[in-house]
Amino acid sequence: MSENLREVIGRVLPAPENHLSPELLDKARKARRSFMGKALAMGAGAASAVVGGKALAAEDGEDAILKLPEHTTGLGQPVAARGYGMPSKWESNLQRRESPGLTRVSQASVSFCPLQGLFGIITPSGLHFERHHQGWWDIDPSQHRLMVHGLVKRPRVFTMDDLMRLPSVSRIHFIECGANTAMEWGNVAVPTVQYTHGMISCSEFTGVLLSTLLDMCGIDRKKAKYVLAEGADGSSMTRTIDLERALDDVIVAWGMNGEMLRPENGYPLRLVVPGVQGVSWVKYLRRIEVGDQKWATKDEAVHYIDLMPDGTHRQYTGIQECKSVITSPSGGQTLLDRGYYNVTGLAWSGRGRIKAVDVSFDGGRNWRPARLEGPILPKAFTRFNIDWVWDGKPAILQSRAIDSTGYVQPKINQLRAVRGTRSIYHNNAIQSWLVSENGEVSNVQVY
Secondary structure: OOHHHHOOEOOEEOOOOOOOOHHHHHHHHHOOOOHHHHHHHOOOOOOOEEEOOEEEOOOOOOHHHHOOOHHHHOOOOOOOOOOOOOOOHHHOOOOOEEOOOOOOOHHHOEEEOOHHHOOOOOOOHHHOOEEOOOOOOOOOHHHOEEEEEEOEOOOEEEEHHHHHOOOOEEEEEEEEOOOOOHHHOOOOOOOOHHHHHOOEEEEEEEEEEHHHHHHHOOEOOOOOOEEEEEEOOOOOOEEEEEHHHHOOOOEEEEEEOOEEOOHHHOOOOEEEOOOEOHHHOOEOEEEEEEEOOOOOOHHHHOOOOEEOOOOOEEOOOOEOOOEEEEEEOOOOOEEOOOEEEEEEEEEEOOOOOEEEEEEEOEOOOOOEEOEEEOOOOOOOOEEEEEEEEEOOOOEEEEEEEEEOOOOEOOOHHHHHHHHOOOOOOOOOOOOEEEEOOOOEEEEEOOO
């Protein structure tokens, strides 16, 4: 057991998004150091306080222990009362959320994943982030078709039944929008990790390897160099993928986290392109064309590109580089006590496995190795943890990931030195969280 656990175990007040009323937060903030302030901040009544590592109960004892609650003395809900299980009503605050004013219409917007409230590496299907270009649809799978054509000997049209009877694979991968953390390119822009890094999720995907379908159709391996994926939604999303990648680990997926894809995530069929920005993971997949050159479609010729300092556009840079972020403590949260905290976060790389994560508590002057929690998989989330005792003084928390290629996650000024400040996509810079003396955690940039 860590010696740090002998300290007072600190408490974290979640970011105030529909969690507590502004009035209660203000009252708790003014009286945080007092017993009642701590109780209010936790949304409790006369709860026990913690002093010197020992719990102090109210004079007459703790009712939650001494008085048996209804759920201990009564009859609960019957089995299968809900045909499909739902989260507890007490967890209703944990939601994916749209950033107000991000786009003109919600059909072409983003819902951000609440990374600050998740455990492990798997994102629940109902909290998986969304990115749509013309809204989502719930498509009848019996009417959905996938056509494979172009430089193949045997063009084919597959039904969902055809595809689901083929040999399948199940693999865990992250998917990250190329614009994740985009608002931080110029300066600090948003307060919480949900909005700085929430355009990412990690799930188990099930489907048939694209290489299997291409082999079934007799791909022309002498002439073929690329494939084009096209979706069936109103935006007709189309993306070029090089053949080497298409024949490697790309999946034509119908399953996510042990069930069918959700409509918001491409039901009944989507492409999974591990390590590559999410726009290439074409939803509502309807067509795969094999060709000998890039198509330069609208969403890859003028969108999802890097605007370089000299004004040129760098195209086809879809690999998501090594990146990490501390999810707790993180922006918008508040530390209520001095003492021990388990600092936790996520790391990922589009080029392989995470090899190491270092954490700094002084803005990058000194680094300590974090614990990597298994499983450590290629092109997937890796959870990391590290012990920290907060002494009540200001601190700047950072994480720095290193992947299996030896690539080290850069500072924001290092990235800007080669990419400028006018970029939108592919920001994988180190994230900094400032813990102030009053315990409030805020988003800052440290160079």
